[in-house]
Amino acid sequence: MQLKVLVTGKNRKVANDICDHLQTDRGYVTVKCDPNKTALFDLMLVELPKVVIICLGGETSVSVQAYNVMKTALRQGNITTIVVTDVEDEKLFMKYTELERVLFLSRPVSLFALYEKMAEIEATIEDEKEKNLASFREFVNDDPDKGHKRKRILVVDDDTEQLLQIKDQLDEFYDVTCVKSGDAAFKFLAKKSCDLILLDYLMPELDGPEVLRNIQDTKAWQDIPVIFLTGVSEKNKVLQTLSELRPQGYIIKPSKKSEIVAKIIDVLG
Numbered sequence: 001m002q003l004k005v006l007v008t009g010k011n012r013k014v015a016n017d018i019c020d021h022l023q024t025d026r027g028y029v030t031v032k033c034d035p036n037k038t039a040l041f042d043l044m045l046v047e048l049p050k051v052v053i054i055c056l057g058g059e060t061s062v063s064v065q066a067y068n069v070m071k072t073a074l075r076q077g078n079i080t081t082i083v084v085t086d087v088e089d090e091k092l093f094m095k096y097t098e099l100e101r102v103l104f105l106s107r108p109v110s111l112f113a114l115y116e117k118m119a120e121i122e123a124t125i126e127d128e129k130e131k132n133l134a135s136f137r138e139f140v141n142d143d144p145d146k147g148h149k150r151k152r153i154l155v156v157d158d159d160t161e162q163l164l165q166i167k168d169q170l171d172e173f174y175d176v177t178c179v180k181s182g183d184a185a186f187k188f189l190a191k192k193s194c195d196l197i198l199l200d201y202l203m204p205e206l207d208g209p210e211v212l213r214n215i216q217d218t219k220a221w222q223d224i225p226v227i228f229l230t231g232v233s234e235k236n237k238v239l240q241t242l243s244e245l246r247p248q249g250y251i252i253k254p255s256k257k258s259e260i261v262a263k264i265i266d267v268l269g
Helices: 014-025 036-046 061-076 087-096 113-132 160-170 182-191 208-217 232-245 257-268
Strands: 004-007 028-030 052-054 080-085 103-106 152-156 176-177 198-199 225-229 250-251
Touching: 004 014, 004 036, 004 103, 014 028, 014 052, 036 061, 036 176, 052 061, 052 208, 061 087, 080 087, 080 113, 087 103, 087 198, 103 113, 152 160, 160 176, 160 257, 176 182, 182 208, 198 208, 198 257, 208 225, 208 232, 225 257, 250 257
Parallel strands: 004 028, 004 052, 052 080, 080 103, 152 176, 152 198, 198 225, 225 250
Antiparallel strands: none
């Protein structure tokens, strides 16, 4: 199996060594990523790795918190997270991280221990594939009271900083999924449902109105409320689109947390 592994962290020497060994010795696909919020957020969406390796080195509270941007993707993708560290950085990481589950691997790195864990991950993935092919599959509903679950908001915007800002604003109240294009939004909606879409009006390739038309023309999606995200300079165009396509409204960017939550409550109740 060719596992895809995303490797990041401030300790670039260890990160480079691990990438080289995983590629040469095990034939894995490795993706290097700068340890900043924007790069981590973008690559987690694009690459969809099965393993993330964070190589700590000389960390601060701010640098550790940058890795928290991966929290939602790690949880949804059933991704194994390995943190390569010494004792001092391990304590700092545990103090400031919001990641739910990680495996610590001490420096200097034991390649034998790392390869053993990777083999275990491969076996688990293969085992899950076999289970999915079985004739009978059991479902145990851990949360039958689904009617009281938090609403799911899909945010579509090509600006990473804007996505991160909105996610930070709404995470307290809603389950937020962020994508960077109309095509990515369609792929998400084909697999999962959402209760409301925040849609950037001006995007490359498919712009907001084109995405909205596609949503309205697709029977399974046409009842999902849509709110445009727009800059002040686009306001007149948005008002014209409101009369034509009749979305549920618009929000001027940048918006305060109170403004965006109030608008969502106005639509969803």
